[in-house]
Amino acid sequence: MTPSDTLILTNTRVVTQTDVLDTGTVVVRDGRIVEVDDRVSTAPGGLDLGGDYLLPGLVEMHTDHMERHFMPRPKVLWPSPLAAVAAHDAQIAAAGITTVFDAISCGQYSDGSMRRQMLADQIAAVKHARAEGLLRCDHWLHLRCEVADPCVVEIFEPYRQDPLVRVVSLMDHTPGQRQWSDVSKLRQFTSDKGLSGDEFDARIRKSLGDQARYAHTHRLQVLEMLRDRPDIVLATHDDTTETHVDEALSEGATIAEFPTTFAAAAKAHGAGMKTILGAPNVVRGGSHSGNVSAIDLVRAGVLDGLSSDYVPMSLVHAAFVLPEITDLTLPASVALVSANVADMVGLDDRGRIAPDQRADLVRVAVADGVPLPRDVWRGGRRVC
Template structure:
């Protein structure tokens, strides 16, 4: 089925201009003939949102500690939520840790299994967040990379931070609940993982080699020092995700690397952890990509919040959630509205309310208010 989306303001080549968009055979097409029509008068027709890191699917898998749902059921829930947030390409941030439960090897493999037959709608991809000292799971991770089931490799290292919080009963209870073990068991697991720190460099090198062989991009996570960025740059990680301070972001940008921060940071007005504030860094060109992080709806709201600050216009702000992530990830078939590219569109009101979503040329979501625009 082909579609004509007409009468709206279309984001093309960095500008919002009046025009029509035709979708045919899953792509943006030239010409005006179409089977169906959507009247976009008064709406903004934007490239679909591309989420480089979203881990809100964890709440679909485990809405409460020790309450788990099957991965295929959770992925259907995730697909619906993603579309209702305007996201057409979703890199699920799947953490593969030494922890049992939600972030275990079993959960990772179950999610991969569900994504082999994904629910319709968004283009699901896997952002493997591999914990540095999860040596027992390394063979499975390498196999998934080689099989083409991982599309982005992230180097995580949360164990030192977790270990520091083991004396905090509230934090320990949170970790143990997520893992589905007793607090004492979790302590034992954390200490056992930490005891093997010396093996990390060789493991990272193997993981990086596998990613390079597979041709997938890599990113570093939570770089605290310039030395951290240099280390991961040396492994081939050309994306700097959630730098913990401004000098790290500056260093990455000086090297021509993409810098990722969270959309919730922008929408809330700052980091929930007290780290760098994303909006002013984006205005200075030090942050180039905004991800949903832990809250999918924030990604649609973030460009409007950026534009309201008065430094960037909406077209410039939208690049942070569409064009720039596509470029960082090497996705040449999306992130823009141009003939031949994927038919991924996010239609919004000028105030930022979602009206409709096209995913690969198919009408995947429409608001009750916009349903009357269909013909």
């Protein structure tokens, strides 16, 4: 019998950093990968994966998907924060994601949003579930600081020393610039909110006023609050111009999240920042808000990683789509959703199928051209 602390996964297409081993074997002991072989194992107790792919566990550094479980309908807060976190965690794990940075908004950019109410409950529930071992995935926190919000500094301050906070992004969703340079796209995006034309215009005027009053000062204040947290990775969000990128570089940001133009992405990548776009952008064939195509950035060699953003399953889906429509190999494409992202956030013990890495692994079958995670292991323990 195979020792109880050993897991043997065999007859599987192992996706390493450089190759796909068509009939490979991965041996795990005490939660770590100890052997990767290109042959089928004959050892007793091995788990035959029937030729399915074996990928490293996916790493997600920006998903606001948890909010959907806390507020499943407009203005409806779910009564159990723990249940909401558990539902989010289950869906994330089922998508093959083993490490997730839950992106929680510090601030809001529309009146009537309930994000302020949700923030404390989300953080407390994640911390409680994590401490009690109730989660399938390894959860960390990514706080999204909406710098034009009048209260962002006081919202962020209680959490700036929290050890689970490992990524902070500086965001400004003011209409007329960055993500919403085309205000008509914002009008389309908020069409289900029931706003009249006058109400929409009033919201725009208020947003512009808040940005003028608060954005620059709050940006500086948040940066000052991060001076004693060198372990926190700083990202900027929706950079649109080269000037935006220059500002990010001067502030010490190392990740450019969702740059909206080719010029901004190319400038950031060329300057040494890591660029990340949404996997839904790849699966859909373009941005839902009319911004730069992730596929174009891949073809130009200026995209470093992908985020599932609002659709967890899009991460594994995009990894298999890109080799079909670009020159990327499958290992290089998988790196965009695993090793590359792990490196961005300072986690060098995962994201690769290699000896001494954490045994975060995903078995993926392809049905009708769609990659479907079937089994997921975190630290050698099956979680899904």
